[in-house]
Amino acid sequence: MRASLIQIAVNEDESVDSRRQRVAALVREQAGADLVVLPELWTTGAFAHEEFGREAEPLEGPTYETMAKAASDAGVWLHAGSIPERDPDGPLYNTSLVFSPSGEPVAAYRKIHRFGFDKGEAVLMGAGRDLVTVRLPGTTLGVATCYDLRFPELFRGLVDAGAETLVIPAGWPERRRAHWTLLAQARAVENQAFVLACGTAGTHAGVPQAGHSIVVDPWGEVLAEAGPDEEVLTVDFDPAKVAATREQFPALKDRVLGLEPPRR
Numbered sequence: 001m002r003a004s005l006i007q008i009a010v011n012e013d014e015s016v017d018s019r020r021q022r023v024a025a026l027v028r029e030q031a032g033a034d035l036v037v038l039p040e041l042w043t044t045g046a047f048a049h050e051e052f053g054r055e056a057e058p059l060e061g062p063t064y065e066t067m068a069k070a071a072s073d074a075g076v077w078l079h080a081g082s083i084p085e086r087d088p089d090g091p092l093y094n095t096s097l098v099f100s101p102s103g104e105p106v107a108a109y110r111k112i113h114r115f116g117f118d119k120g121e122a123v124l125m126g127a128g129r130d131l132v133t134v135r136l137p138g139t140t141l142g143v144a145t146c147y148d149l150r151f152p153e154l155f156r157g158l159v160d161a162g163a164e165t166l167v168i169p170a171g172w173p174e175r176r177r178a179h180w181t182l183l184a185q186a187r188a189v190e191n192q193a194f195v196l197a198c199g200t201a202g203t204h205a206g207v208p209q210a211g212h213s214i215v216v217d218p219w220g221e222v223l224a225e226a227g228p229d230e231e232v233l234t235v236d237f238d239p240a241k242v243a244a245t246r247e248q249f250p251a252l253k254d255r256v257l258g259l260e261p262p263r264r
């Protein structure tokens with residue numbers, strides 16, 4: 001299986017509409033890949049909090065339309081990263097979109113863990129509640145977004161639902177790049193799954209982005225890693241390695257669930 005992670009530079013000198021058109025062209029250039037992955041909130045920037053309300057879109061808004069067309073033009077499965085979604089009956093959400101090679105929407109995932117503690121995304125957006133997996137020929141994707149990477153129980157839920165390839169769009173800052181790499185490898189090792197983690201480059205709202213998108217195999221080996229700037233990271237991987245790793249080293253079968261809390 002061939003995956004291309006498009007590590008987009010999100011800078012303030014480019015309008016949302018120009019970036020949308022530029023990214024659609026980059027997706028079309030990936031014809032021949034099986035799966036293309038974009039980062040989190042690449043229309044606005046994950047830290048451009050003031051833009052969330054201004055640029056929020058209904059689920060089937062301009063980014064959805066443009067990405068559905070780009071997926072079908074390229075003939076690829078497209079994880080189109082996330083958008084600030086305006087739910088007509090509720091708050092904003094940080095929502096990821098996935099399209100089939102014919103441009104059909106196959107999944108929408110509302111980010112469960114919002115970043116910012118008592119500021120930014122954590123107060124401006126609502127929290128998703130639902131785990132999302134997507135069946136592709138040869139593998140099942142489990143989707144998560146950026147800060148979700150810090151919460152291993154979410155990934156165990158995805159594995160229990162059949163996920164073998166964990167796809168994580170992000171807008172991760174340079175300041176915590178070491179955490180990004182470490183956590184991507186940890187999620188791959190503990191879940192014996194591929195991790196495809198696609199971040200952004202550039203600087204927006206004064207926050208330099210880490211770049212360094214990464215693909216990790218179920219043994220924790222880094223198959224490919226991007227540099228700090230805009231780049232398309234392309235990797236070939238064998239999804240059958242998940243079952244082989246889980247069979248040869250069956251640690252997931254040794255999970256003990258429902259432990260008792262300490263007695264006082």
Ligand SMILES: NC(=O)CCC(=O)C(=O)O
Nearest residue numbers: 046115146147171173176
């Ligand atoms: N956009 C995010 O979720 C940022 C997460 C982050 O900076 C961190 O977990 O550290």
